[in-house]
């Protein structure tokens with residue numbers, strides 16, 4: 458391939474960091490590679506440290522892409538304005554701050570291919586994306602059979618620490634207190650590691666009327682979750698919503 462423009466969407470997760478590195482390695486010499494990121498206010502601040510270190514290590518500039526309607530890139534603003542936090546078909550925050558912001562940018566910036574951090578075990582997500590949105594997706598990690606675990610190992614070999622959120626037990630580097638999560642274990646983890654965020658979600662979801670957590674087969678308000686409730690084990694380091702968090706849940 459020569460003379461093409463390839464856009465890599467970097468999500469501050471290990472997989473998209475490796476996808477960016479592999480794209481540069483494979484196509485960088487003869488093509489124009491553009492790296493983009495949607496910063497989200499509810500993500501841990503250390504994500505941006507990771508982004509900067511990866512950019513420096515790979516020698517690239519990462520462009521920030523923001524929503525036209527929500528320039529502060531705040532999920533809380535979206536939930537407040539839409540009076541809606543999440544439902545069976547996804548969450549408005551990811552639609553507005555990630556999907557729509559990305560699509561607007563892609564419309565305004567001609568390109569030939571896009572790269573996402575879909576790993577070898579995510580062929581189905583890759584196929585779904587092709588069917589539902591775009592067929593110009595380069596499956597760089599899938600082509601090279603690179604798994605999530607490989608990505609953590611590769612980033613480690615660069616001497617870069619993963620975003621600290623992983624070490625706190627979270628399964629991905631997405632927003633803390635992600636409203637698409639409905640599992641008891643996830644919310645107990647937020648309550649333990651980030652009590653102030655847990656409190657904020659309790660207050661806002663109660664006001665908006667969103668029952669965020671599933672407990673004993675029923676949806677309940679977060680502030681109704683018993684302090685000693687137990688859920689299933691969280692799959693640590695096993696899931697990266699990344700830019701496309703509309704496609705997954707916890």
Ligand code: SF4
Pocket residue numbers: 497499532548550551554555631632634635636637698702703
């Ligand atoms: S990670 Fe969760 S809270 Fe953040 S944008 Fe995606 S769905 Fe919304």
